[in-house]
Amino acid sequence: MAQVAPPAAPPRPDGLHRRVFASLLRYPRFRLLWVSNLFFFGGVWTQTLILGWLVFDTTGSEFRLAVFTAVRLAPMMLGPLSGVVSDRFDRARLLLAASGWALAVVLLLLSVLVSAGAAPYWLLVTGGLCLGLAQSPSQPARSTLVLDFVGRESLSNANALNSIVMNMTQVIGPAIGGAMISALGAPGALWVSTAWFAVSLVTLWPLRHTAGRVAHAGGESLRRLVSSGIRAVLDNRLATAVLLITLLANILLWPIYQAFMPVFAKVHLGLDAGGLGWLLTCSGLGGLVGSLIIAALGDFRYKGAMFVVGTAIWGTLWVAFAASSVVPVSFVLLAGVGLASSAFGVLQTTLLLMLTPPAVQGRVLGLQELAIGVMPLATIMLGAVAEILGVAGTTMISGSLLVLFLVGLALAVPSLLRYSGRT
Incomplete structure (x- = not known):
């Protein structure tokens, strides 16, 4: 290939x-x-x-x-x-x-x-x-x-x-x-x-005639092709860690942003639909600023550290946002949530591409798409928990669990924090 x-x-x-x-x-x-x-x-x-x-x-x-x-x-x-x-x-x-x-x-x-x-x-x-x-x-x-x-x-x-x-x-x-x-x-x-x-x-x-292509010899079964992509991740400890973080983030936190922001706006902060729109705008602007910062850094060192630490900060800010009942503070915290989320959003794909051979990169990113695809089921799960604990309590627990996992992962796989992706 x-x-x-x-x-x-x-x-x-x-x-x-x-x-x-x-x-x-x-x-x-x-x-x-x-x-x-x-x-x-x-x-x-x-x-x-x-x-x-x-x-x-x-x-x-x-x-x-x-x-x-x-x-x-x-x-x-x-x-x-x-x-x-x-x-x-x-x-x-x-x-x-x-x-x-x-x-x-x-x-x-x-x-x-x-x-x-x-x-x-x-x-x-x-x-x-x-x-x-x-x-x-x-x-x-x-x-x-x-x-x-x-x-x-x-x-x-x-x-x-x-x-x-x-x-x-x-x-x-x-x-x-x-x-x-x-x-x-x-x-x-x-x-x-x-x-x-x-x-x-x-x-x-x-681009129809000029795109970079990956040529794959035919003859392999679909099952073998999929399994080779899975092996490429499992055989690489750092890639496995990155994919696990992606999976947990889409189970614990992304469903909260996708499904429960109207509850935060109306119930916890007393905002109308316009206020909800401004909350989401703050998050979007934070993500835009974060992406611009990463773009300006170029081929920077310690991409793994930014990914892990940025994701941990993202989870911490979600906990703080869930605990806040002061509207201006909540707006600032959600902007921070968007800013920190850019480290997760940009670097998860960057790291997976850098950590895996070109021959299987499409399949590895297919596994990433599958990890993101658990979000609908996770939304139902978190919704059931929120019926008992409330949206704020559920968010605090979810954010805390993600941060604890990242701390444990950093201790178990310290090489991820040192990874720069440079050859």
């Missing part, structure tokens, strides 16, 4: 803003991928909000909305399979297929039928599943292409810039979707937001 090396980079840019955006300035193929990601994820988050709105508007049922959300996230469980696909096929063309699929689903299945008033609940759920099939199975290919395009030295910077895309689209996408629903109605919002996927597709098109 051979990996096409990234081209020699132009001279390193000088100046802070040039260091922050170095990968965008130095690597034209990554620049196209980054712009495509911006519009693709903007479309995903916008469409998710619009479809969720239509589901609740149509059914008036919180349970049916929860079912829609679970179905929308279900394709994340296909991580091992999508990792195999990423390692065996042209990754840029896989992303072209994902953008084209999303465009066709939104344009043909949803926009036309919603406008005609012929979109029952089951069709909206199907649309959510199709969006999930466009997003989640393409993630291993999307992440491994970054390394193909920029190489190890610029990987931290490039992944930080991709994290900026995720933060921006998660904050701005739903806001734009809500504004379009208010101005145009849900059918009009669907038609307008179709352009997001169209731009993503057009931006990717020049």
Whole structure:
């Protein structure tokens, strides 16, 4: 199995803003991928909000909305399979297929039928599943292409810039979707937001013949391909530790942010929907600042230490946020939560790519996608605990458990703290 090396980079840019955006300035193929990601994820988050709105508007049922959300996230469980696909096929063309699929689903299945008033609940759920099939199975290919395009030295910077895309689209996408629903109605919002996927597709098109590829000899069974990716993680103590942290973070803390922020806003802080929006904005801005800081650091030393310590600080700040009942303090703490989360969000993928051989990187990131995919089940579990202990008590316990695990991991695997990823 051979990996096409990234081209020699132009001279390193000088100046802070040039260091922050170095990968965008130095690597034209990554620049196209980054712009495509911006519009693709903007479309995903916008469409998710619009479809969720239509589901609740149509059914008036919180349970049916929860079912829609679970179905929308279900394709994340296909991580091992999508990792195999990423390692065996042209990754840029896989992303072209994902953008084209999303465009066709939104344009043909949803926009036309919603406008005609012929979109029952089951069709909206199907649309959510199709969006999930466009997003989640393409993630291993999307992440491994970054390394193909920029190489190890610029990987931290490039992944930080991709994290900026995720933060921006998660904050701005739903806001734009809500504004379009208010101005145009849900059918009009669907038609307008179709352009997001169209731009993503057009931006990717020049990469169809120039992308770095991983060539895999055929003949191996799917089971052997998946198991080889699992072995690549289990045989590497540091990669195993990184994947365990990813799994626990998505069991203990990410579901709280995804599901329970309205409870914190309304019950604990006495805020209305606007206040909730500002809380989430603070977190998004914190994540944006954190990603910019990591991007500016470039190929810094002790990436493992920043990953572990940053994640521990993230858990600690969640505990403090859950204990706070003072609105200004809560806003500051949630901004800190977003800032610290960037160390986790950026470096989990960076470290897994650096720690594993190119031949299995797609499959390893497929396992990462599977670890993230436990979030819907974890949300139900934490919701059951919150019924007994309350959301604040559940969050304090979850954050504390994650911090204790990280302390134990740092003592058991101190080499992770020293890991820099430099060759």
